[in-house]
Amino acid sequence: MNFKNIMRMQKALDASIEKVHNVDRTKIVYKKVAALLVELGEFANEYAPFKYWKKSKVVNHENVVEEFVDGIHFFISLAYTAGCEDDLTIKAKVIDQDLTKQLLATYEAIAKLGFNFNKEDLIKAFELYMGNAELLNLSDQEIEEFYDEKNRVNYERIATNY
Numbered sequence: 001m002n003f004k005n006i007m008r009m010q011k012a013l014d015a016s017i018e019k020v021h022n023v024d025r026t027k028i029v030y031k032k033v034a035a036l037l038v039e040l041g042e043f044a045n046e047y048a049p050f051k052y053w054k055k056s057k058v059v060n061h062e063n064v065v066e067e068f069v070d071g072i073h074f075f076i077s078l079a080y081t082a083g084c085e086d087d088l089t090i091k092a093k094v095i096d097q098d099l100t101k102q103l104l105a106t107y108e109a110i111a112k113l114g115f116n117f118n119k120e121d122l123i124k125a126f127e128l129y130m131g132n133a134e135l136l137n138l139s140d141q142e143i144e145e146f147y148d149e150k151n152r153v154n155y156e157r158i159a160t161n162y
Contacts, residue, residue: 001130001140003076003088009151010076016158025081032081033114036074040106040129043067047136049099065138069146073154075126082119092134093127102131 018025044050046064048057079088095105109125133143 001090001092001143003072003079003090004086006072006144006147007076007080007086007088009147010073011080013073013151013154014077016155020158025077029078029081029117030114032074032078033110033117036071036078037107037110037114039067039071039074040103040110043071043132044103047099049103064136065142065146066150068133068136068138069143069150071129072143072147073150075122075129078113078117078122079126082117082122084119084123090123090126090130092130093124094131094134095128097135099132099135102128102135106132 014025017023043064046067047059048054051057076088080086094102096102106125106128109121109128113121113125
């Protein structure tokens with residue numbers, strides 16, 4: 001997926017957040033990595049591949065995409081901080097058709113960034129994250145549409161001192 005438009009929008013959003021909260025993006029990288037792990041958990045909880053104990057596994061597709069896009073916000077923010085180009089293209093990497101194994105690999109890759117943040121490992125983690133989208137048949141168009149909506153909501157939050 002090409003993230004050119006999302007990258008442009010995320011840079012503008014981050015600049016607004018950084019101004020309002022008086023933060024330097026280079027000094028909050030590890031906080032963003034931690035937030036990304038939380039967002040991955042929220043995303044996983046929506047499609048719940050690991051919940052072997054549940055008999056009813058009704059999945060709300062819109063909630064899944066919405067939570068997935070929350071992670072995209074942090075990945076893109078980290079990507080331009082790491083020096084990724086504006087025309088960032090990420091190819092999905094699926095390591096296993098089992099959604100739980102894909103999820104665990106994604107967690108591991110993101111957690112690694114918390115101890116050694118670098119562009120190469122960020123791209124690997126992002127590819128695994130996008131592998132989840134591929135396994136769940138989330139389209140690029142859906143991701144972009146949900147991103148646009150969440151971006152709008154985030155600006156509303158800034159305006160209302162969220």
